[in-house]
Amino acid sequence: xxxxxxxxxxxxxxxxxxxxxxxxxxxxxxxxxxxxxxxxxxxxxxxxxxxxxxxxxxxxxxxxxxxxxxxxxxxxxxxxxxxxxxxxxxxxxxxxxxxxxxxxxxxxxxxxxxxxxxxxxxxxxxxxxxxxxxxxxxxxxxxxxxxxxxxxxxxxxxxxxxxxxxxxxx
Amino acid sequence: xxxxxxxxxxxxxxxxxxxxxxxxxxxxxxxxxxxxxxxxxxxxxxxxxxxxxxxxxxxxxxxxxxxxxxxxxxxxxxxxxxxxxxxxxxxxxxxxxxxxxxxxxxxxxxxxxxxxxxxxxxxxxxxxxxxxxxxxxxxxxxxxxxxxxxxxxxxxxxxxxxxxxxxxxxxxxxxxxxxxxxxxxxxxxxxxxxxxxxxxxxxxxxxxxxxxxxxxxxxxxxxxxxxxxxxxxxxxxxxxxxxxxxxxxxxxxxxxxxxxxxxxxxxxxxxxxxxxxxxxxxxxxxxxxxxxxxxxxxxxxxxxxxxxxxxxxxxxxxxxxxxxxxxxxxxxxxxxxxxxxxxxxxxxxxxxxxxxxxxxxxxxxxxxxxxxxxxxxxxxxxxxxxxxxxxxxxxxxxxxxxxxxxxxxxx
Amino acid sequence: xxxxxxxxxxxxxxxxxxxxxxxxxxxxxxxxxxxxxxxxxxxxxxxxxxxxxxxxxxxxxxxxxxxxxxxxxxxxxxxxxxxxxxxxxxxxxxxxxxxxxxx
Numbered sequence: 192x193x194x195x196x197x198x199x200x201x202x203x204x205x206x207x208x209x210x211x212x213x214x215x216x217x218x219x220x221x222x223x224x225x226x227x228x229x230x231x232x233x234x235x236x237x238x239x240x241x242x243x244x245x246x247x248x249x250x251x252x253x254x255x256x257x258x259x260x261x262x263x264x265x266x267x268x269x270x271x272x273x274x275x276x277x278x279x280x281x282x283x284x285x286x287x288x289x290x291x292x293x294x295x296x297x298x299x300x301x302x303x304x305x306x307x308x309x310x311x312x313x314x315x316x317x318x319x320x321x322x323x324x325x326x327x328x329x330x331x332x333x334x335x336x337x338x339x340x341x342x343x344x345x346x347x348x349x350x351x352x353x354x355x356x357x358x359x360x361x
Numbered sequence: 362x363x364x365x366x367x368x369x370x371x372x373x374x375x376x377x378x379x380x381x382x383x384x385x386x387x388x389x390x391x392x393x394x395x396x397x398x399x400x401x402x403x404x405x406x407x408x409x410x411x412x413x414x415x416x417x418x419x420x421x422x423x424x425x426x427x428x429x430x431x432x433x434x435x436x437x438x439x440x441x442x443x444x445x446x447x448x449x450x451x452x453x454x455x456x457x458x459x460x461x462x463x464x465x466x467x468x469x470x471x472x473x474x475x476x477x478x479x480x481x482x483x484x485x486x487x488x489x490x491x492x493x494x495x496x497x498x499x500x501x502x503x504x505x506x507x508x509x510x511x512x513x514x515x516x517x518x519x520x521x522x523x524x525x526x527x528x529x530x531x532x533x534x535x536x537x538x539x540x541x542x543x544x545x546x547x548x549x550x551x552x553x554x555x556x557x558x559x560x561x562x563x564x565x566x567x568x569x570x571x572x573x574x575x576x577x578x579x580x581x582x583x584x585x586x587x588x589x590x591x592x593x594x595x596x597x598x599x600x601x602x603x604x605x606x607x608x609x610x611x612x613x614x615x616x617x618x619x620x621x622x623x624x625x626x627x628x629x630x631x632x633x634x635x636x637x638x639x640x641x642x643x644x645x646x647x648x649x650x651x652x653x654x655x656x657x658x659x660x661x662x663x664x665x666x667x668x669x670x671x672x673x674x675x676x677x678x679x680x681x682x683x684x685x686x687x688x689x690x691x692x693x694x695x696x697x698x699x700x701x702x703x704x705x706x707x708x709x710x711x712x713x714x715x716x717x718x719x720x721x722x723x724x725x726x727x728x729x730x731x732x733x734x735x736x737x738x739x740x741x742x743x744x745x746x747x748x749x750x751x752x753x754x755x756x757x758x759x760x761x762x763x764x765x766x767x768x769x770x771x772x
Numbered sequence: 773x774x775x776x777x778x779x780x781x782x783x784x785x786x787x788x789x790x791x792x793x794x795x796x797x798x799x800x801x802x803x804x805x806x807x808x809x810x811x812x813x814x815x816x817x818x819x820x821x822x823x824x825x826x827x828x829x830x831x832x833x834x835x836x837x838x839x840x841x842x843x844x845x846x847x848x849x850x851x852x853x854x855x856x857x858x859x860x861x862x863x864x865x866x867x868x869x870x871x872x873x874x875x
Contacts, residue, residue, distance in 0.1 A: 193774045203783045210787055210810050214794030219803060220516060224463065226806050227509065229787075233813050236783070239775070240824045245816075245837060247498035252841050255505025256535065257809065257848045262512055263531050264802055264852045266524065268865045279797050280868065286796035294789040298782060307778040315829050321494055321555065324838070327831035334835040341842035348846030355853035358860075 206232035451612035458519035467514030468617035474507035485662035515606035526605025541583035543704035547576040561640035592684035630673025641666040780821035788814035
């Protein structure tokens with residue numbers, strides 16, 4: 192058991208524990224804060240994977256924007272709607288069953304694959320992952336099309352969100 | 362390698378030899394030294410925060426034509442310690458309806474988010490915590506954690522004023538992060554790297570302030586908004602929502618928020634110095650001459666950096682104690698209708714010019730003139746807009762009252 | 773880097789299933805969106821792990837993870853706007869009660 196493995200297991204425990212709290216917490220505000228803990232754990236996992244850029248934008252976008260939007264929405268909706276009634280629907284046994292089935296199926300599938308026990312190859316020397324990612328996102332023979340589609344999606348989401356939440360003046 | 366050229370590494374090597382000499386494993390020694398380095402950095406910044414309390418009180422006193430603390434010690438230098446003793450012996454209150462865990466976590470997180478910034482702050486070319494290649498994103502990420510702390514404290518206090526403060530903070534932060542990121546991208550484009558050390562080294566001959574003065578101004582404005590200091594201190598606004606998010610905090614918990622805020626302001630002064638004013642170096646090429654090689658010594662660089670950071674901090678204080686608080690809708694309109702478009706136009710111009718003028722003699726004047734042009738065009742548009750509004754107002758109220766209703770454009 | 777690839781994949785699967793449980797069982801629409809975020813994060817862990825373990829020189833995994841970030845941000849913006857618009861009209865955020873179109 193090496194240091195990296197211990198760090199990974201601690202992070203995985205944090206992520207999964209927080210994730211379970213997210214889906215079971217009664218108080219939605221607590222669920223949002225547990226989500227932040229889980230997202231932070233994922234950022235650390237990216238750092239272990241030597242994807243520093245991903246770790247940073249995980250914190251900037253997920254914690255700095257998305258989680259805070261959730262907190263904002265929590266504050267905007269009334270508390271009695273959120274807390275006074277059962278938070279888990281009547282069909283929760285079905286959900287548990289489905290979740291466990293998919294978990295078991297995918298786990299069996301993963302473990303049956305050849306080569307999943309491999310360890311990471313060394314990063315090619317002279318590779319700057321941030322620069323390489325930047326080039327990959329804008330070069331025509333790589334991922335410029337998905338990147339542009341994503342930016343159009345963001346623009347339409349922006350317009351759509353403003354339109355939906357806009358308070359029409361009487 | 363001697364002590365005078367690289368004091369930190371010299372001390373670390375000496376300690377490593379000592380510890381391995383005592384029979385400690387090499388890996389263990391490295392972890393211990395890293396922890397020791399982090400501890401050293403944190404201690405330094407916290408001691409600095411104590412000093413900043415004195416600076417802040419002294420400077421605000423001068424702005425308000427007072428003397429400031431002057432009884433305890435020479436020039437009142439011992440006053441911060443009296444403040445600390447006062448904060449420690451105050452009753453430590455947790456409100457009955459508060460969410461205890463989050464309530465107590467918030468001040469710790471607020472201070473921690475500032476201390477995190479010190480990890481990437483190079484005091485000299487050889488004195489720094491870590492040289493990240495995504496340092497500018499790290500800066501934004503740490504800011505996001507600081508905002509989170511304020512929201513946490515505001516919500517967990519179970520107080521309507523605290524919640525209002527948290528609300529305002531969310532609005533401010535989500536908005537002002539955009540011009541902040543864009544203005545951070547401009548030094549990244551000019552230097553071709555996102556590492557703070559790389560950006561500082563790239564300013565050896567000319568400061569980025571001269572290449573993009575507008576970006577420096579936008580950075581300063583959005584930094585003040587992110588700090589939540591006047592004129593953008595809507596999240597605490599004493600006269601409206603009493604003290605905003607920290608209304609329920611007392612004693613040292615309040616002290617942590619306070620120390621965090623001062624240190625945050627100083628740190629942003631430091632980042633302004635590093636990104637736009639040459640940081641620890643940037644002596645306009647002088648440091649490359651053999652006669653001035655002593656300028657590259659860390660014992661020169663670190664004081665130079667601290668001086669520049671203090672000047673940045675002083676400017677932030679100057680703004681704080683001079684400007685009245687703006688209204689929340691004005692503040693958001695200022696960001697979305699003025700600062701964000703301006704920052705985006707500036708970013709595009711800089712990116713194109715950086716590529717077109719690369720290597721030519723016109724690089725520095727071209728970029729500087731493009732900034733001036735954008736600034737001039739902005740002012741002209743604002744003036745035309747203001748004139749139109751005044752005319753419309755005059756037509757509405759009737760002639761002769763034009764001077765009464767003169768809502769200027771949001772400047 | 774002595775961690776086998778399977779650890780990341782198993783973490784991702786577990787996170788995905790926790791998120792799935794949340795989506796299927798939570799009654800509050802905001803909580804459902806929170807659970808969707810967990811599932812998207814599980815996908816991202818997968819993508820970044822595959823980038824690191826299979827072909828670090830090609831940035832396919834990270835590039836698609838960035839696109840997942842964009843999708844997640846768009847989804848939250850529109851989703852929360854929808855929830856708030858519905859809340860204004862019906863004064864509820866419980867998914868079962870938003871049944872105007874149900875026959």
